[in-house]
Amino acid sequence: MDETPNEETRREEAFVLPDMQENIGHIRRMLGDPSDLVARIIKIGEGGRSCALAFLSGLSDKAVIDDQIVRQLLRTDRFGDEGTEADAKRMLGGLRSETMAVSQVIEVNLWSDVINGVLRGDTAMFLEGADDALLIGTSNWKERSVDEPPTEALVRGPREGFTEKIETNVGLIRRGIRDMNLRFVSYTIGRRSRKTLILTYIQGIIHPDIVEETRRRLDTIDIDDAPESGFVEQWIEDSFLSPFPQMLHTERPDKVRAALLQGKAAILLEGTPFALILPTTFVALIQSPEDYYERWMIGSLIRVLRYIAVFIALFAPAIYIALVSFHQGMIPFKLAFSIAAAREGVPFPAVVEALLMEGTLELLREAGIRLPKPIGQTIGIVGGLVIGEAAVQAGVVSPIMVIVVAVTAISSFAIPSYSAGIAFRMLRFATMLAASILGLFGIILAFIMISSHLVRLRSFGMPYSAPFSPVFFHDWRDLVIRFPVTFLTKRPEFMQTKNTNRASARGKRP
Known part of the structure; x- marks a missing residue:
């Protein structure tokens, strides 16, 4: 025809x-x-x-x-x-x-x-x-060199980070994992930007259902442009209503390589140095690669300090509000008199005092990030000292409240994941309001609600609260206390990997 x-x-x-x-x-x-x-x-x-x-x-x-x-x-x-x-x-x-x-x-x-x-x-x-x-092939895009990521600096560990060029990032992963089963699946996303996205995993280790589910979600992406991996993260995550990140973003190739060897997958996007690791758990947000580079006692101590920091960052202001406002009898006699003397003349209740200081701290933190680096550090330190001292001298807040807020801020900086730190900062205000209404009972209720949410949350089919719930006792060797590497011979059980062995038995070591 x-x-x-x-x-x-x-x-x-x-x-x-x-x-x-x-x-x-x-x-x-x-x-x-x-x-x-x-x-x-x-x-x-x-x-x-x-x-x-x-x-x-x-x-x-x-x-x-x-x-x-x-x-x-x-x-x-x-x-x-x-x-x-x-x-x-x-x-x-x-x-x-x-x-x-x-x-x-x-x-x-x-x-x-x-x-x-x-x-x-x-x-x-x-x-x-x-x-x-x-x-x-004659492309020659200008790119920066492979430097240490400024947001994930370590005392001991590799000094290399991803760049905006996806070919370089693929090479950094291949350089550390010379396995013929390492897979890189390429996608083109963005109806107008036409950017390259790569899904990487190790065939024979990762559970096939994770790969299938990830590829299904990536196929649903229909957007003009994905300027950063955060767009991909928000598009394919399990629950957009949860404050907790369901994927872990990182600039460190060693962190991605370790995740691949655990049976996880990673997503690389052209134009951004941040890779996405999936699935992730609540425990992974608190862990750092440095936990494994130091000896097990040092790594365990640092990890315990992080768990304490999470508790302080989430509940310290709320506990202060509950004790001062509702449960004064639970405060030791001498400390109660000291707090009462410090609060003498303060016109606001403890909850208003805490909200004022926490709100001011968040403003200082945000201003320090947006300003040029040398000025931002000065603004953060000097602003905090000046405002805190002026507020105490004016009788607006008590010195005890300044100490509580300062300890809370320091604890929040100890959390390795930036997204998890923001989630805890958001929930801190919720626990403070709960404590101002119901005291310690409000804090307990908030803790139960947060725990219930974490137990119900899933990341690409994996339980977000594992290995706490459901319980995988074998994985507790690498939970709060990190056992020596000679004991970590199995991959995480909750990942249901096809190949479970990652090291020889302890009896075969030199």
Whole structure:
């Protein structure tokens, strides 16, 4: 059946045409004739066919184009000026396999592939008479070096962090896990940005249901652009109503590699140094890679201090409010008199006092983050000292309240996960309000509600509160107290990994 004019136009718009000049004009029209689009026509060898190169000057490496493509095309004398279209296609294949001194060269015939390649920095080559095009890998995006992540600094451990270039991030993972079962599944997300997203896991360790569920959720992403991995996290998380993060984000390759070896998966997104680890648990939010780099006693002590810090950051102001407002009899005699003397003349109840100080602290913390780094640190320290001292001198708050708020702030900084720290800061205000209404009973009720929420929450099918609930006693070796590494021979039971052994038995050590 003959094609209608509309069908013929759509076919021409979808596929590369044999007319080289038409192809150049088409790519100019599709990109809006931008000023950074370079199109050059070259004669291949002596008496050969003409070809055209098209690339974006800001995304492509001109040195590679000049030395490895243009110079090779001008020097080649292996191809004559054959006349038929079949000869042109055969010549295009010969140029791809014998002439191009570039590692990545692919042959395409769809305009969507051509445009996507040019927009990521590749060079498109059109040969006169051939209805296919070559995409030559010449991208050269400016990137920063691999440095230590400023948000996850360690005393002992690797000094490397992810960058915004996804190829570099993949290489950092491969460099630490030289396993042929390491898998990288590529996706293209963003209807307009067309960014690369990579799902990575170790086949043979991870439970297949986790991979299947993750891929199903990634297939549902339909958005114009995902400028940061936080967009992906919010799109595929289990419960958007929960204050707790259901995926762990990190800039550290060693943290991702350790998670992959535990049977988890990771998501890398082009344009951001933050990778997502899934599934995650409440316990993982409090752990740090440094727990394993130090000896087990040191790592266990640091981990115990973090659990205490979580309790203080969540309940310390609420307990102060409950004791001062409702349960004065529970305070030791001498301490009660000291608190009463300190609060003498303070016009506000304990809850208003705490809300004022905590609100001021949150403002100082946010201002310190937004300001330039040297000024931000000064504002945070000096502002806290000046405002706290002025508030005490003015009789607005008591010195005891300043101490409680300061200890709470220090404890919140000890939490490794930034997202978890924000969740505890939010819930701290809820526990303070509960304590102001019902005293210690309100705190107990808030604790029960938080625990109930954590038990019901799941992350990609895994229980968020594991190994506390459901109970996996074997995994308690790496919970609050970290056992020596010679005892950590099994992967976490709650992950239901296909391969459970990660080390030899203790009796086989040297």
